[in-house]
Amino acid sequence: MSILDKLFGKKKPSLEDDIHSACEWVVRALNVSGYNADYSLESMKEIDRFFDEQSGEGGIISRNRGQIIFALASYIGETVIRLYGGKWSGSDEVNMSVELDGGTVIFPTQRAMKRYQNGSEDSIYAYVYVLGPHEASAESHT
Secondary structure: OOHHHHHHOOOOOOHHHHHHHHHHHHHHHHHHOOOOOOOOOOHHHHHHHHHHHHOOOOOHHHHOHHHHHHHHHHHHHHHHHHHHOEEEEOOOOOOOEEEEOOOOEEOHHHHHHHHHHHHHHHOHHHHHHOOOOOOOOOOOOO
């Protein structure tokens, strides 16, 4: 914080502040637009649907790609933290990461950019799904 900030009580928002603001913004925008953004694993399917519907020419993402990708990445990371535990780290929007409680590190912005560029082969749902603990289904043998 600079001396002027101290004198006038202004503090530059941190990356984490920006992440939380972007996340709140995109949740409201997605929900108003008919996508269910509720921080659940299933909501990652909605993020994939959003990419599918809004990535082409004239899609919402093309109008303000950087801000929207950052906001979606913030939501993806925050969902991962809520589902599996972890914390934000990193020094900038492109390299921000989530370190899961088990030590795995993911990069939501980079994944969101890949999803935008490559389409469904870089599924957000699959990316988040594999991070979590999943019980193996046991078949009964009779």
